[in-house]
Amino acid sequence: MHTVADIDPVEGRPALIAGDPDFHGITETVAAPMEWKPPLGWYICLGISLLMLSMLGISIGWLFWEGVGIWGNNQPVAWGWPIVNFVFWVGIGHAGTLISAVLFLFRQKWRTSINRTAEAMTIFAVMCALIFPGIHIGRPWLPYWMLPVPNSMGMWPQFRSPLMWDVFAVSIYGTVSLLFWYVGLIPDLATMRDRATGKIRRIVYGIFSLGWRGSMRQWTHYEKAYLLLAGLATPLVLSVHSVVSFDFATSQLPGWHTTIFPPYFVAGAIFSGIAMVTTLMVICRVIFKLKSIINLLHFDRMAKLLLVTGTIVGYAYSIEFFVAWYSGNPYEGFTFLNRAFGPYAWAYWIMVSCNVITPQIFWFKKARTNMAILFIASIFINIGMWFERFVIVVTSLHRDFLPSSWGYFRPTFWDLATFIGSFGLFFTMFCLFVRFLPMVAMAEVKGVLPAAHGREPRPETDVDPSDLEPALETTGSAA
Amino acid sequence: MSNTTPSTNTAPSTARSSLFGMLAEFRSPESLFQACEQLRDAGFRDWDAHTPFPIHGLDQAMGLKRSPVALFVLILGLGGAALGMLMQGWVATMAYPLVISGKPFFSWPAFIPITFECGVLGGASGAILGFLLMSRLPRHHHALFNSKHFERVTDDAFFISIEATDPKFDREETKQLLGRLGATAVEEVAAGGEPSA
Numbered sequence: 048m049h050t051v052a053d054i055d056p057v058e059g060r061p062a063l064i065a066g067d068p069d070f071h072g073i074t075e076t077v078a079a080p081m082e083w084k085p086p087l088g089w090y091i092c093l094g095i096s097l098l099m100l101s102m103l104g105i106s107i108g109w110l111f112w113e114g115v116g117i118w119g120n121n122q123p124v125a126w127g128w129p130i131v132n133f134v135f136w137v138g139i140g141h142a143g144t145l146i147s148a149v150l151f152l153f154r155q156k157w158r159t160s161i162n163r164t165a166e167a168m169t170i171f172a173v174m175c176a177l178i179f180p181g182i183h184i185g186r187p188w189l190p191y192w193m194l195p196v197p198n199s200m201g202m203w204p205q206f207r208s209p210l211m212w213d214v215f216a217v218s219i220y221g222t223v224s225l226l227f228w229y230v231g232l233i234p235d236l237a238t239m240r241d242r243a244t245g246k247i248r249r250i251v252y253g254i255f256s257l258g259w260r261g262s263m264r265q266w267t268h269y270e271k272a273y274l275l276l277a278g279l280a281t282p283l284v285l286s287v288h289s290v291v292s293f294d295f296a297t298s299q300l301p302g303w304h305t306t307i308f309p310p311y312f313v314a315g316a317i318f319s320g321i322a323m324v325t326t327l328m329v330i331c332r333v334i335f336k337l338k339s340i341i342n343l344l345h346f347d348r349m350a351k352l353l354l355v356t357g358t359i360v361g362y363a364y365s366i367e368f369f370v371a372w373y374s375g376n377p378y379e380g381f382t383f384l385n386r387a388f389g390p391y392a393w394a395y396w397i398m399v400s401c402n403v404i405t406p407q408i409f410w411f412k413k414a415r416t417n418m419a420i421l422f423i424a425s426i427f428i429n430i431g432m433w434f435e436r437f438v439i440v441v442t443s444l445h446r447d448f449l450p451s452s453w454g455y456f457r458p459t460f461w462d463l464a465t466f467i468g469s470f471g472l473f474f475t476m477f478c479l480f481v482r483f484l485p486m487v488a489m490a491e492v493k494g495v496l497p498a499a500h501g502r503e504p505r506p507e508t509d510v511d512p513s514d515l516e517p518a519l520e521t522t523g524s525a526a
Numbered sequence: 527m528s529n530t531t532p533s534t535n536t537a538p539s540t541a542r543s544s545l546f547g548m549l550a551e552f553r554s555p556e557s558l559f560q561a562c563e564q565l566r567d568a569g570f571r572d573w574d575a576h577t578p579f580p581i582h583g584l585d586q587a588m589g590l591k592r593s594p595v596a597l598f599v600l601i602l603g604l605g606g607a608a609l610g611m612l613m614q615g616w617v618a619t620m621a622y623p624l625v626i627s628g629k630p631f632f633s634w635p636a637f638i639p640i641t642f643e644c645g646v647l648g649g650a651s652g653a654i655l656g657f658l659l660m661s662r663l664p665r666h667h668h669a670l671f672n673s674k675h676f677e678r679v680t681d682d683a684f685f686i687s688i689e690a691t692d693p694k695f696d697r698e699e700t701k702q703l704l705g706r707l708g709a710t711a712v713e714e715v716a717a718g719g720e721p722s723a
Contacts, residue, residue, distance in 0.1 A: 070578060070682035195613060203622035206614040207629070212639040219643045223650045230654065234579075238680040257664035260671070261679045262687075263562075263575040265661035267585045271593035272657035276650055279599070283646045290639055493682075494579040499555055 068339060070493050077235075077487045078242055080335045085482060088334045096474035103468025106461055107182055115185050117461040124444045124456035129183040130294075131436045132466050135319070136176035136473075137217060137291055138312075138432065141284055142320020143169025144224060147231070148280035151273075157348055159491040160340050163235075164331065165324050166228040167484070171476040172323075173221040175469040180213075182465075209293040216290040223283055227276045230269070233259050234490040288316045295439065301382040302443030305370065311363035318356035318402070319432035325349050325425040327477065329418055331486060340487050343416040350415035353428065357406030360435075364399065378448070386442045390455055394438050401431020546669035546717040547572075547689035548700050549676060550709035555581050558684040561707035562587040565686065568703075572689035576670075576679045598656030599649045606648020610641040669717050676715075687715070 068076070110117055120127035143165040150158040181190055193214045195204055204211050236256035243249035259265065289309035296308040325346070332341045371383040387395050405427045408414045415421070446453045480486065493499060552558040555577070562575050566589040575588060614637040618624075623631050658664070670676050670687060679685055686709070688700055697714070704712045 074681045195617060201622070203617040205624065205626070206618060206640060207626050207633060207636040209639075212643075215640045215643045219647045223646060226650050226654055230657065234680065238578075241677040241680045253666060257658075258666040258668060259663065259680070260668060260676075261576045261578060262661075263577065263581075263584055263588055264590060265663070266577070266580040267590055268593045268595050268657045268660040270580050271595040272653040275596060275599045275653045279603075279646050279649045279653070283643070286639065286642060286646075293639070490579040494581075499579060499581065 068496070069498065070496065073340070073489055073492050073496070074238060074242070076337065076340060077485050077489050077492075078239065080481060081239065081483060081485065082242070086334060089478065089482065092330075092334075092474065093478040096471050096478055099467055099471025100475045101468075101471070102464050103178075103471050106465040106468050107178075109461065110182055110465070111187050115183065117459060118465075119456055119458045119462050121454070121456075123447045123452050123454050124441055126440050126444065127456060128437075128458055128462040128466060129179040131433070131440050132469060133176050133179040133183075134291055134312075134436045134440075135433050136172045136179070136469065137220075138288065138316035138319045138436075139323045140169040140172035140176065140220070140224070140320060141288060141313070141316035142322075142324050143167070143172070144220075144227075144280050144284040145317050145320065146324065147227065148277040148284065151277045152281060156495045157345055159488055159495055160342075160345055161324065161328060161349075161487075162491070163228075163231065163484075163488045164327060164486050165320075166224065166231065167477065167480045167486075168320070168324060168327060169224045170221065170228060171473050171480075172320075173217065173224065174476065175473050177217065177221065178469060178472070209290065209297045212290045213294055216287045220283060220287045223276070223280055227273075227280055230273055230276060231488055231491075232484065233257060233269070234261065235485040235488060237261070238489055239485065285313055288312045295443075300443055301376070301378040302386065302439070305367065307363055307366055307370070311360070311367075314356050314359040314363065315402075315432060315435060318353065318360055318406075319429065321349055321352050321356065322425040322428035322432065325353070325421055326429065329422045329425070331481060333418070335481065335486070337487065340492060346418075346421055347412070347415045350409040350421060353406045353425075354409040357402055357428070361399075361403035364403065382443060382446075385446055386438060389442065389446070391438065391442045391445070394434050395442070398431050398434040398438050401427045402435060405431065544717050545690045545697070546672070546715040547687055547692075547695065548697075548704060548712055549670065549673050549715050550686045550688075550704035550707075550712045551675065552684040552686065552708060553710050555684060557708040558686065559584060559587050561686055561704075561709070564707055565688070568694065570688060570692055570694055572692040572695075574687050576676070576685040576687065578680055578682060578684075593656075593660065595653060595656035595660060598652040598659075600652075602652030602655070603645050603649030606651070607641050607645030609648070610644025611637055613644075614640060669715055673713060673715050675711070675713065690717075 118127060118129070120129070146158050146165040147162040147169075151162075181187070184190060184193075191198075192202070193204065193211070204214075206212075233256055236252050237259035240249060240252040240256050243252055289312065292308035292312035295303035296305060298304060328341055328346070328349070332338060368383050368387075371379045374380075386392075405424050408420065408424060413420075414424070441456050445456055550561075552561060558575060558577070559581065562584060565573060566587065575584060577584070611634070615632055615634070618633070618637075619631040625631075626633075629636075675683070676685065686704065686707075688695060688704070690697075694700075701712050701714075
């Protein structure tokens, strides 16, 4: 995979960026998708995304007109697809924070090629996630009841409820992710400002780059702020999906009431998010020709993360069964046997084959560096992780304690339309992001080039010092 | 860069107030690094290095102090957490007391998750606020934007700027010093000017 030339001379490890580009080369490669006419593939992607987005608009419009009865939610499965979709989307966001914050704290420099895209994905995923509880409340004009705002009824939220914790956790997660993303963008927006040829671009990038001038005095504060934001985002991301799992775990329902839920949910969230990042990175690499920056090394490591988190998820599935048996609780035992062999066995085994069996292919290096296999496997994992949430929500609810209130949940057309529509929102935002914002963190990638810490990128002999300092009467060498 | 002629920007040396300072370009991170160490040891005060990416160790080479952003994070983080707990305690005991499963009104363990989240929100706001205040941003006009070459600072160029307000600043001597330190080009930057977007 690596030739001798690809070895970083300072660190003695394979170079993170292939082809030994100079600083200017990085700027050109990253800025190109924003400055050229976008390829036809981009217009096709945007068109399909907008169609799906309009589906979301129609679905929500019809929902507000007619009420939540248009969905399949009913007794005994009152928490249907909206909660499944909510947990699915929040989980996807988590890989973005993992890649940008956790890998930053562990000094994993390979993250620089993909962290910007992963963070953008986090923000768009949280946007999609927040839609579902927002429209699920039945009276869509009253979402402010979830917030501690003074009101004429003298009512306040009930803070002992995990659902309230969830409101705070997810909205603060979205806010902090946005701030973290924006701070990372400032130097790159300044690059776009300085490259801009049109007036509108110069003004808009100029406003958002805050007048950044790359001064070392600014960089020290910037780096400290970035480090601390990463330090804050790390426990935050762990807390968010733990709190999401509390929505289930603090209830007294067999199948939900387990202590393994927080770590199990966090691992699953990171697993699903890395799969989504992989899907998006394969597409970006092919459409926007970023082969030198997003290279096989990155995919190799992402695939290893998929293997690790997928195996943790598989372990959690088996522990759930073990505890159901070991606890001796007949309701717990019934719920899990019903999960694997009951009317929703098809969903359970889709989940197991996608989430536990599929990532095992990444034991092989050939699979970790093959775009087609990565793409297909990541799609399978996305499907599997959606089914994991479906299995947790629906199989635990559909057979109540009394057999007289057993039921079989079926989604409606509007369930499907809303879910597909949320992908429309996600992909529309993503298409706009790759067109108007630098999808690779230029300043960070330049910082991991060999030339940034010791080696001269350009040969000395090509430069005549007298050409470089025409009006200087100095005798100092230009070295 | 090679066609830079500093003399084109030269103003009469009496009008010192119209001069922002000197801007010197360096060819590589290492030459910038060495120049910064020399300027630090020479005792300059109002000067700065400008780079497309943070160069590690350059803050020590410049003799910069530790960034106080961490203090902002600590204070606002603890403040946010305290406010979160107070808000929940006030709602649960005074504004809207409810008996839930016979638990006390101030059942603080249930308030820990939101307290934590509020602390993180406070800390993150502190990081942003500290960064903006300490680096004097947003500031869309700055004399350095008068230099056309300075546009490359966000691409691949490395600069040192020395301001005319520095006690050790002298128009000719400083220019020569920067040349001796390995600058590939030195130009004078005029003060004020058009606000740059």
